[in-house]
Amino acid sequence: MPEETLFEFERDMTAADVAAYLRTVADRLDSGSEFTLEAGTESVTLTPPGRVAFEIEVERETSKSGSASEIELEIELEWDESAGDAGDLSIE
Numbered sequence: 001m002p003e004e005t006l007f008e009f010e011r012d013m014t015a016a017d018v019a020a021y022l023r024t025v026a027d028r029l030d031s032g033s034e035f036t037l038e039a040g041t042e043s044v045t046l047t048p049p050g051r052v053a054f055e056i057e058v059e060r061e062t063s064k065s066g067s068a069s070e071i072e073l074e075i076e077l078e079w080d081e082s083a084g085d086a087g088d089l090s091i092e
Contacts, residue, residue, distance in 0.1 A: 007037050007044040022075075029077075053078040 028035040034047040055076040062069045 007039075007042055009037070009039045009042075048077065049079050051079075 025035065029048060029052075032050060034045055036043055036045040055074075055078070057074045057076070059072045059074070060069050061072060
């Protein structure tokens, strides 16, 4: 399935600033609230359902000379746009 990039942001930041952004996303996920990512003129509003696929990946990228390496931590959430949240089962 082809991918379409809806939003992208990359910048060197302090670990504390990154943690603050991640905390905000975590709070919105926890409360079930939608949230909007904005940078410059770009923005995307997300409404994740109550259940998402969660993936963490750590990679080591080594330079061609083999001397320097870089660690990359990827945190990924995925959900089906059309699925919606069916909610919990209840019997009345």
